[in-house]
Amino acid sequence: MATERQSANVVTLRNLSKIYGNNTVAVDSLSLELRKGEVFGILGPNGAGKTTTIRMMLGLTEPTSGSIDILGMDPLRTPLEVKRNVAYMPDDMGFYEDMSGYENLDYTARFLGLGYDERRSRILAAVSRMRLEHRLSDRVRTYSHGMKRRLALAEVLVKRPAIAILDEPTQGLDPHSTAEFLTLIRSLKKEEGMSVILASHHLDEVQSICDRVGLFHAGRMDLSGTVDELATRLFGGKMEVVVEVGETGNRDVAKILGTIGGVSHILQEKEGVYRVTVDSDIRPGIASALVDSDVALYSMDVHRHTLDAVYQAYYKEVHDAA
Amino acid sequence: MRRNDFALRGLRVVTVKELQDFTGSARMVILTALILITAASSLYTATNTMKTVVSEDEFLLLSLFTLSRNPVPSLLSFLSFLVPLTGIAMGFDVVNSEFQNRTLKRVLSQPIHRDVLLFGKAVGALGAMTVVLLALWMLVIGSAMLVLGLPPSTEQVARALAFYGVTLAFGMFWFLVAMFFSVVFRQQATSALVSLGLWLLLTVFWSMIAQVVATAVGGVGSFQAARLEVLLSRISPNTLFAESALALLSPSTRTLGVVMFTQLEGALMGSPLPFGQSLLLIWPQLSALVALLVLLFTASYVVFQRQEL
Missing domain, CATH: 3.40.50.300 (P-loop containing nucleotide triphosphate hydrolases)
Incomplete structure (x- = not known):
């Protein structure tokens, strides 16, 4: 081979x-x-x-x-x-x-x-x-x-x-x-x-x-x-799902998302907005997990990591390491 | 690292392109026109002067190169002034223009070796200069036949051809000087100014410097000072050219430099030397001129090969 x-x-x-x-x-x-x-x-x-x-x-x-x-x-x-x-x-x-x-x-x-x-x-x-x-x-x-x-x-x-x-x-x-x-x-x-x-x-x-x-x-x-391979190495997955939820009360949304299989990284961007790194499109799983936990789901958007994001992340990492 | 490809691949392509560039460029056309105009005026003066000495000189053809009448200098004087300028004009931007126009990377990414580019430029310049000087040489010979109505003798043609060769080497010396500076300096103005500066130094000031140094070392009017002055002045290619031209165009020249009485014993003053003897006389000058050409090309080659693109 x-x-x-x-x-x-x-x-x-x-x-x-x-x-x-x-x-x-x-x-x-x-x-x-x-x-x-x-x-x-x-x-x-x-x-x-x-x-x-x-x-x-x-x-x-x-x-x-x-x-x-x-x-x-x-x-x-x-x-x-x-x-x-x-x-x-x-x-x-x-x-x-x-x-x-x-x-x-x-x-x-x-x-x-x-x-x-x-x-x-x-x-x-x-x-x-x-x-x-x-x-x-x-x-x-x-x-x-x-x-x-x-x-x-x-x-x-x-x-x-x-x-x-x-x-x-x-x-x-x-x-x-x-x-x-x-x-x-x-x-x-x-x-x-x-x-x-x-x-x-x-x-x-x-x-x-x-x-x-x-x-x-x-x-x-x-x-x-490939860009997907680089994204997986840098972010833990090749895709990102941006999840927007409503009032969460005292529920820990990040913890709920973390229980879903295939999620490798979660980042809370701001109040009610989460960036979830995944390897495949698991939006149905995310939706059902949030609904089951009585969290109001406003929107979900999935996209592959761009080369731009990979580039920025890599050189930030390199710069920080230096 | 030893390379396995044919070393001179692409030389013909580069040479033809450079030859076209040299012969077709505006600066070359202007310089050629200048040379031909000055040559024509010198020839006109020389032929008029010649009419008064026809019966006295057996080397009439050669005297076309050396005869002058105030205020027009001889053709030889014009050539010793214009040929270096032509060489410098051809060479001062021959390499750095490739850097400045960003064509070097493009050409060197083609299947040719880097040194072929430099070699092709030198061969192209040699071709262009050969054509220009040959045209001039034929103009002189043709005028002589027209004016005299006699075919030149074999010896005169041989001497004129040898003079043509020396002039070519002299012109190539200045081309290679300018090419060397165009390899060393990335700015065309810098290489042009440095080349012209060196030309001025060797043409105008070198004889003065040689004299001052010789006098300082050997004392005023001493034999040692005279010999040292000759030695120093021969560092200049202008001296090498002038001495070679003198021996070739004035066959009665029996010696160059300091003359001792012992050298004059038995000599028939004013009688011409055979062509072979004249060549022997200037052999050191010719060798030095050729050595300078090789040295200059080698220096350009080494610097160019070591440069990062």
């Missing part, structure tokens, strides 16, 4: 560390696995080690210790083969402003060793998908920010990689363009079986498209998994 899982991994990082010359620890014993066709979100505050990790995966900077396996290759021994199969869209993507969109894409496509016809057909297909074909021969200096982001994603498509690393791909985009981008990233996974590593500060976006996420802090990734 372990062997099967390992063979499905397209990226395996083992105890990866990067210490810069001034003894700054950028990445500290990081281990990460990315499965084929998976979208993995890497989250964390600035300086947490996300970008350094990405650079090490591309062979752009050498790790101090640990091992990297990308599609069965070591980026330090075979950097070109790794870079041929991995597309990287940096957060601060720059283009040659005096060259047209087509020339910019053609320049990087030439490094792939493709012939003229193949390059042209890939570029035209990619820009058509990004709805940029009408501006393809214009100089990039005349492009808007959103168009440059689309051109950057077109470059990823031209490469047809097995793995795409997208660093803040929707940064500075309007809501409509953001939605388009996210749809496209989903389609990369679905239609082309591409594995994607997505670094972003937009937690709702990450939650909407990522299969798993990893939370970075001080060069480490101590928490990773």
Whole structure:
């Protein structure tokens, strides 16, 4: 089983560390696995080690210790083969402003060793998908920010990689363009079986498209998994039921709720309002327990823990521990 | 860590792109136009002057490079001024502009090695400079044939070609100086100013510094001071270029630097040296110029490879 899982991994990082010359620890014993066709979100505050990790995966900077396996290759021994199969869209993507969109894409496509016809057909297909074909021969200096982001994603498509690393791909985009981008990233996974590593500060976006996420802090990734798994680890359950009750008299509502099976945590938010952490939707059980205890039940609302809540809770915990 | 990929993969792509950038950029067009205009004026003056010495000089073609008449300097003087400027103009932002425009990460995430980018830029610059100087060289040779109505002798062509090579190396020296500073400094203005500052130091002030230091160490008018001055002045690539040009374009030049009486014994004053002897004369200068090119590229390479993106 372990062997099967390992063979499905397209990226395996083992105890990866990067210490810069001034003894700054950028990445500290990081281990990460990315499965084929998976979208993995890497989250964390600035300086947490996300970008350094990405650079090490591309062979752009050498790790101090640990091992990297990308599609069965070591980026330090075979950097070109790794870079041929991995597309990287940096957060601060720059283009040659005096060259047209087509020339910019053609320049990087030439490094792939493709012939003229193949390059042209890939570029035209990619820009058509990004709805940029009408501006393809214009100089990039005349492009808007959103168009440059689309051109950057077109470059990823031209490469047809097995793995795409997208660093803040929707940064500075309007809501409509953001939605388009996210749809496209989903389609990369679905239609082309591409594995994607997505670094972003937009937690709702990450939650909407990522299969798993990893939370970075001080060069480490101590928490990773699906949002539900992270919520269970942090809150004791993946869901939360918000219960609003009327006058309770001398009844202890928290105690009543605590007797219900499947409840892992209860928090009284304010007078008459309780947040109950559960692993499944047990609203009927809550309702009957409260009614049986003569407590007036006003409302019940169930929702899954959001990535935002997980993020806030994790970094509060980390901050408090520090 | 030993890498297993082909080391120069992508070099042609980078070189072609850089060559296009260099030859098509506005600054290069302006500098080329400036060189051609000044060359044309120098040539015009030289050909007019030449008409008075046709019967006296067997190296007429070469004298096109050196003849001048007030107030227009010779073509050689123009070149020793404009070629370094061209090199600096081409190189001062060749690497740091990639950082500033944020294109470096994008390019280096493609399947090429980092050093190929630097190497491609240097080869592209060499190509662009080769084309510009070749155009100039052909303009001179063509003008000479037009004016004289005679084909140049093989030796004159060989000397002119050797001079072309030395000029190319001189231009590449200044390109590599500027490229080195563009690797070291992230700001384009800083690398431009430092490059120009060094050029001014070596062009205008170095000979004065060499003289002052030599006099202070060896005493006024001493043989030791004279030798030290020559030695110090040869640290400057301008001196290396000027001495090489002198030996190549003035075949009667028999020695460079301090001349002793013993060296003049048996010499036929004013008689030209064969081309091979002139080359032997400037061999140390040529070696030093090439060594400086290698040194500068290596320095840029080491700094660039160690930089974090």
